Amino acid sequence: MTTESTLPSSAAEIENLMAEERKFPPSPGFVAQANAKASLYEEAERDFEAFWAKLARERVAWYRPFDTTLEWDLPFAKWFTGGTLNVAYNCIDRHVERGLGSKVAYHWIGEPGDTRTITYADLQREVSKAANALLELGVRTGDRVAIYMPMIPELPIAMLACARIGAPHTVVFGGFSAEALAGRIQDSQAKMVITADGGWRRGKAAMLKGAVDEALDTAPTIEKVLVVRRIGEHDIPVHMEPGRDFWWHDIVERQSDQHTPVPVDSEHMLYLLYTSGTTAKPKGILHTSAGYLVGTSFTHEMIFDLKPDDVYWCAADIGWVTGHSYIVYGPLANAATGIMYEGTPDTPAWDRWWQIIEDYKVSILYCAPTAIRAFMKQGEQWPRQHDLSSLRLLGSVGEPINPEAWLWYHEHIGGGNAPIVDTWWQTETGMILITPLPGVTTTKPGSATFAFPGISVDVVDGNGQSVPLGGGGYLVLKRPWPAMLRGIYGDPERYKQTYWSRFPGMYFAGDGAKRDTEGYLWLLGRVDDVMNVSGHRISTIEVESALVDDKRVAEAAVVGKNDPITGQAIFAFVILKSGIEADDDLANALRDHVAKVISPIAKPKFLMFTPDLPKTRSGKIMRRLLRDIAEGRKLGDTTTLADSNVVTTIRERSGVAEEV
Numbered sequence: 001m002t003t004e005s006t007l008p009s010s011a012a013e014i015e016n017l018m019a020e021e022r023k024f025p026p027s028p029g030f031v032a033q034a035n036a037k038a039s040l041y042e043e044a045e046r047d048f049e050a051f052w053a054k055l056a057r058e059r060v061a062w063y064r065p066f067d068t069t070l071e072w073d074l075p076f077a078k079w080f081t082g083g084t085l086n087v088a089y090n091c092i093d094r095h096v097e098r099g100l101g102s103k104v105a106y107h108w109i110g111e112p113g114d115t116r117t118i119t120y121a122d123l124q125r126e127v128s129k130a131a132n133a134l135l136e137l138g139v140r141t142g143d144r145v146a147i148y149m150p151m152i153p154e155l156p157i158a159m160l161a162c163a164r165i166g167a168p169h170t171v172v173f174g175g176f177s178a179e180a181l182a183g184r185i186q187d188s189q190a191k192m193v194i195t196a197d198g199g200w201r202r203g204k205a206a207m208l209k210g211a212v213d214e215a216l217d218t219a220p221t222i223e224k225v226l227v228v229r230r231i232g233e234h235d236i237p238v239h240m241e242p243g244r245d246f247w248w249h250d251i252v253e254r255q256s257d258q259h260t261p262v263p264v265d266s267e268h269m270l271y272l273l274y275t276s277g278t279t280a281k282p283k284g285i286l287h288t289s290a291g292y293l294v295g296t297s298f299t300h301e302m303i304f305d306l307k308p309d310d311v312y313w314c315a316a317d318i319g320w321v322t323g324h325s326y327i328v329y330g331p332l333a334n335a336a337t338g339i340m341y342e343g344t345p346d347t348p349a350w351d352r353w354w355q356i357i358e359d360y361k362v363s364i365l366y367c368a369p370t371a372i373r374a375f376m377k378q379g380e381q382w383p384r385q386h387d388l389s390s391l392r393l394l395g396s397v398g399e400p401i402n403p404e405a406w407l408w409y410h411e412h413i414g415g416g417n418a419p420i421v422d423t424w425w426q427t428e429t430g431m432i433l434i435t436p437l438p439g440v441t442t443t444k445p446g447s448a449t450f451a452f453p454g455i456s457v458d459v460v461d462g463n464g465q466s467v468p469l470g471g472g473g474y475l476v477l478k479r480p481w482p483a484m485l486r487g488i489y490g491d492p493e494r495y496k497q498t499y500w501s502r503f504p505g506m507y508f509a510g511d512g513a514k515r516d517t518e519g520y521l522w523l524l525g526r527v528d529d530v531m532n533v534s535g536h537r538i539s540t541i542e543v544e545s546a547l548v549d550d551k552r553v554a555e556a557a558v559v560g561k562n563d564p565i566t567g568q569a570i571f572a573f574v575i576l577k578s579g580i581e582a583d584d585d586l587a588n589a590l591r592d593h594v595a596k597v598i599s600p601i602a603k604p605k606f607l608m609f610t611p612d613l614p615k616t617r618s619g620k621i622m623r624r625l626l627r628d629i630a631e632g633r634k635l636g637d638t639t640t641l642a643d644s645n646v647v648t649t650i651r652e653r654s655g656v657a658e659e660v
């Protein structure tokens with residue numbers, strides 16, 4: 001089921017926005033103290049390999065220095081080959097060794113209000129104990145470990161323990177279902193799961209261990225399960241399988257807090273992170289060690305203008321790449337002090353974040369536009385009750401930020417003077433690639449501005465030809481970068497096919513983009529069958545296959561509908577088998593099934609029963625028309641449609657689409 005690629009109709013909206021004349025030059029005060037200098041662009045352009053090589057020498061503590069900066073066998077990259085290092089050592093021990101042991105690595109805040117302060121010395125001890133526990137439980141260098149946890153300190157500790165012994169982790173977002181977890185364990189052939197009994201969300205215990213038990217019915221590679229007690233006494237009992245399941249406090253606590261990090265090759269797999277693509281099967285995006293460390297730490301220092309005294313808060317969940325690169329590896333490599341918050345922004349009230357910023361004097365905040373829009377909806381009285389004057393820089397990630405949200409963020413959170421960095425990147429890119437440099441770049445609300453130094457971005461037409469300034473097309477990357485994905489786990493063909501075949505020699509990101517006459521980049525959203533719901537990537541086909549799982553469903557087609565809060569909302573068109581009655585109960589059962597198979601975030605907000613779907617004469621579903629129907633727009637060209645009555649029928653019914 002493939003469909004034609006079209007730029008979303010929001011292109012027209014962007015056209016309007018580009019007429020937007022508001023510009024925000026950096027303030028002289030900020031420029032004077034900024035980490036980033038305009039000269040970085042020229043330096044990187046002169047010789048991008050030399051640029052990254054110098055950074056790799058300066059920023060990484062190597063056991064053995066690398067011989068070669070880049071081996072580029074398009075599309076397979078190897079960076080800093082011949083070198084050996086340990087990522088956890090670079091994120092922890094070397095800071096302790098240079099006297100930063102008492103510096104706070106994380107201020108952790110539990111949703112119920114409990115807190116923990118973890119210094120770099122604490123982290124060194126805790127990670128060492130966890131690494132020793134993994135060894136005792138039979139994990140060896142190279143074995144994959146699945147991590148399925150809430151936002152508690154044991155999550156980064158578990159990741160770093162894996163890195164310390166060279167066991168790649170695959171973190172599965174705690175909101176994913178047992179089936180989604182099982183699929184990721186099967187694909188990665190993980191040997192162990194690290195989890196918790198549950199975590200606190202919106203005042204309730206969200207249980208996790210039960211989902212692990214269910215997943216393990218179909219995930220036979222798992223030998224051991226390590227379980228953190230976060231919830232404790234609770235109505236829902238936690239089953240512990242003797243010989244398989246172990247409590248963290250029984251096993252980890254009694255370990256020695258001394259552990260020598262294992263040197264690994266620069267290209268040793270650091271982690272896999274599964275992400276949705278244009279098929280039903282999520283892809284295991286493969287990241288390795290040295291290049292990833294260089295790319296995430298350097299971008300973090302430059303883009304967030306990190307200084308030793310900053311209190312930095314990336315409010316993402318570590319289950320997504322944002323958390324991997326900008327809560328764990330980048331910030332720790334830079335010896336940053338970070339905030340980690342377990343719960344939701346509305347618990348106990350909509351000022352939870354602003355309270356945290358006031359209490360901890362947070363100076364840098366990095367979050368998603370969907371969160372900003374949700375705060376806007378609640379009203380500025382919530383942030384106004386708090387002293388947010390410690391904030392000196394704001395970041396945005398995950399989806400295009402609309403100028404209205406940008407301006408609200410600027411005024412009501414940033415006090416009208418904190419620069420905003422709108423950062424474009426992907427699970428695959430590992431590090432931020434398109435962003436302003438604070439103190440250098442004049443920003444325009446809604447534009448992610450320019451490629452980071454050393455990164456080569458272009459906007460091309462359908463034939464791969466660069467589009468002149470002022471035009472729109474497909475976003476591509478034209479040279480390798482250190483934190484880039486090294487492949488899709490176990491499927492090099494799919495890697496080539498997905499990213500490198502649409503435009504030969506170029507990485508195709510799957511996003512549409514425009515460049516205005518001054519060269520500013522404006523991201524237009526996905527041009528493939530991928531939706532972006534609250535900054536989460538969900539494949540239309542994944543949701544469709546969950547829907548057709550139900551015996552009563554004959555066919556389903558899913559599209560993203562613009563949504564004022566979540567960016568896009570999922571709109572499902574469902575054809576039932578003959579004789580099946582369409583009613584609300586069935587609609588709800590189908591929605592719940594999607595939540596169970598994928599995650600509650602993938603639950604269709606709108607579900608419409610329809611007798612047929614618009615298809616081309618060759619049988620492809622015309623998702624473009626479905627998007628028009630979902631938006632209630634005037635229909636585009638229907639000349640290739642097999643039966644144009646179909647659209648009219650669906651159109652008539654769309655008035656009755658159900659919203660949850």
Ligand code: WT7
Pocket residue numbers: 275320321322396397398399400401422423424425426427428448509510511523524525526532535536537
């Ligand atoms: C997709 C990648 C990168 C971490 C979070 C998402 C969209 C991301 C922006 C931005 C416009 C953005 C793109 C991209 N996206 N950041 N600043 N402006 N769009 O990671 O789940 O891999 O999703 O998110 O469509 O392709 P991801």
